[in-house]
Amino acid sequence: MKVLIIGGSGFLGTELVRRAVATGWETAATHCSRPGGIAEAAWYRLDLRSPGNIDEVLAAVAPSAVIDATSGGSDWAVTADGSIRVAMAAARRGCRLVHVSSDAVFSGSRIHYAETCLPDPVTPYGAAKAAAETAVRFLAPTAAVARTSLIIGNGGSVHERLVHTLAAGTHEGVLFTDDIRCPVHVEDLASALLELAVSDGAGMFHLAGADALSRHELGVLIARRDGLDVARLPAGRRADTLMPGALDIRLDSSATQERVRTRLRGAEEILQVQ
Numbered sequence: 001m002k003v004l005i006i007g008g009s010g011f012l013g014t015e016l017v018r019r020a021v022a023t024g025w026e027t028a029a030t031h032c033s034r035p036g037g038i039a040e041a042a043w044y045r046l047d048l049r050s051p052g053n054i055d056e057v058l059a060a061v062a063p064s065a066v067i068d069a070t071s072g073g074s075d076w077a078v079t080a081d082g083s084i085r086v087a088m089a090a091a092r093r094g095c096r097l098v099h100v101s102s103d104a105v106f107s108g109s110r111i112h113y114a115e116t117c118l119p120d121p122v123t124p125y126g127a128a129k130a131a132a133e134t135a136v137r138f139l140a141p142t143a144a145v146a147r148t149s150l151i152i153g154n155g156g157s158v159h160e161r162l163v164h165t166l167a168a169g170t171h172e173g174v175l176f177t178d179d180i181r182c183p184v185h186v187e188d189l190a191s192a193l194l195e196l197a198v199s200d201g202a203g204m205f206h207l208a209g210a211d212a213l214s215r216h217e218l219g220v221l222i223a224r225r226d227g228l229d230v231a232r233l234p235a236g237r238r239a240d241t242l243m244p245g246a247l248d249i250r251l252d253s254s255a256t257q258e259r260v261r262t263r264l265r266g267a268e269e270i271l272q273v274q
Helices: 011-023 053-061 076-093 124-139 158-168 186-197 215-225
Strands: 002-006 026-031 042-045 065-068 096-102 144-148 203-207
Touching (some): 011 026, 011 186, 042 053, 186 203
Parallel strands (some): 002 026, 026 042, 096 144
C-alpha cells in the first residue's frame, strides 16, 4: 500500500502519517511551509493554489490512495479550488481518494445531520468546504467524503491548547455554552480514514464522536483531565456575540459506524479522568 497524505504536517495529518508508517505502508505526505517530524515518511512541498503542483507530486509518489486532510480555513483558493485540483488529479491517475470535510457545511437549522443531508453553509469556511465536497463527488464518484467535527486528542488540538491558556489567564475569550458539536479523538478519526483508504466505499461518511457537547462542557472535561481549575474557565453565549456561524450541529455517525470497524468514542469516554 502506498499512500499520499495531503496536509501531513497538520494535527490530523500528523496522526495519519504516524499510523500509516506504523502499519507498514509506504507513506508520503505534503506540507506547505515545513515538513512534519516523522522521518519515515517522504515529504513533498505542495501549494494547492499552484496549478500543476499536485500533478507533479502525484507523478513523483504514484500512490494507490490519496487522503486529502488539508486545512486552508476560509481561503477559497486552498479549501475549495485546491481540493478540486486534488480530486481532478487523483481521478486522472485512478487513485483511491478520501476527502476530509467538516460539519461547517451545515447551518445548524435542523441540529441533527445524517450523511444524506445536503449542505447549507452560513460561513465562508463552510461554503468552501461545501463546494469542495460537492466537486469531489462529481469529479471522483468512487471517492469517500468524510465529514468530521471538532478534533481533539492528547493535548495537541486547538481546543485543548485554548483551554490551557484560558485557565492560565494568558488568553482572553470565553468558551461558549450554546455552541454544540460532536468532538472526535484524532486517533479514532485517523484510524477510520485509513480504513476508508483501503476500502471501496464511496459517497458520504460521518466521522464524529458519540457525544454532543458545548465548547464549555468540552473545556470542563479537558480541564478536569489535565488537573486545571475549572472555575477559571470563562463561559459565555455565542448567541450574544456578532460571531457568524452555526450554533448546534450534531453529526449522526451511526450509519458510518456500521461500515467502519474503528469505534468513534464520545468525549466523555475520551476525556475521563484516570
